Amino acid sequence: MGDTTGISEPTLEEQIAAYQREFQDLDPQVEKIVSALSRLNRRMNVAYGRQTAALGISNAEWEVLKALVLSGAPYRMGPSDLAKRLGLTPAAMTHRIDRMVAEGLVTRERDESNRVRVIVELTGEGREKWLEAMRLASVFEEDLLQDLSAEERTALGEVLTRLLRRVEHAQPDAGGRLSDLD
Amino acid sequence: MGDTTGISEPTLEEQIAAYQREFQDLDPQVEKIVSALSRLNRRMNVAYGRQTAALGISNAEWEVLKALVLSGAPYRMGPSDLAKRLGLTPAAMTHRIDRMVAEGLVTRERDESNRVRVIVELTGEGREKWLEAMRLASVFEEDLLQDLSAEERTALGEVLTRLLRRVEHAQPDAGGRLSDLD
DNA sequence: GCTTCGAAGTTTAGGTTTGAAGTCTTCAGG
């Protein structure tokens, strides 16, 4: 994972001003929200990356551990399910599992009841790694939000889930319009 | 850019419940905000990816065009500056510029006043591509936020920039605590 | 002037992901 520490970009205000200069047909308020969302997420991922790196795992491996843990005991999933869950191709999943097996985070075995299927199962070590990562992450997240009052947190959560519903239940066609899928 | 269309994850509510089950020491309200932020961003990137793909460019190339345009006329930057701006290594920047030169989106020439430096300059075609992409993106973004009232937009922008300031001026150490850098 | 150091880009080697092709297993019909 590349060290994105040295990332240097203009301030949000400067960037909005530049957008106004180069593309007048743009609502600065909308752009502010979108740009802030994007930046916030990038910075958070950098932070998560440092934390997981300190535990000796990559962000990619953390994603796999997360999917397995959240699937609930006995913490088993097939490679295809994992791939769909993480938005990877099956090929990438195969290699990622290879590495994680070598590191003892998961095991891979054939399903004896259906020998086409493969079962990826979290090891005790893998679960422990996830718990450690979660402990770090939860401290970071609480710190991040510490300036927000309870009311602000509620409001923010509500607005974000509203936006999320809007993108999840609809995907834009090539023209950019959101069109319902279901 | 892999087609992440088939991404399949539990609903946000299910995921929060799973977190509670597997890691009790977690504020569901915090986790809701963080998870929604992360998902929202991922979905938006998928949407942007489709739009830029429809224009025959990748998300990666779009980032470069954006940096050049926002730098202002005459739309020139050095590879190192671009690399820092995008959070890439110089090596990656070299190859990315290679491709974009081949596609006619930018030109590369040596700075005659300082022959170590290289100048990457946006072409008319590159600028036009960016404008097209922005037209699509702005429609998408406006659609995304259409359910939010003016007051909600203002409040959301304010809260997000507040969070952004908190991560930008501080980066967590390996222990997860935010610690001021300046 | 000569040397040394640092900065800017490029090249090279290695690793991860993708898309396409291939293998193996299961299942439904003849």
Add this chain to the structure above:
DNA sequence: CCTGAAGACTTCAAACCTAAACTTCGAAGC
């Protein structure tokens, strides 16, 4: 049974990234 088809996973080649070594140029110091 045997065959064909579909599904689950793996293998392979190509694309793109990172880290590190290398090349070149410019700026200081003696």
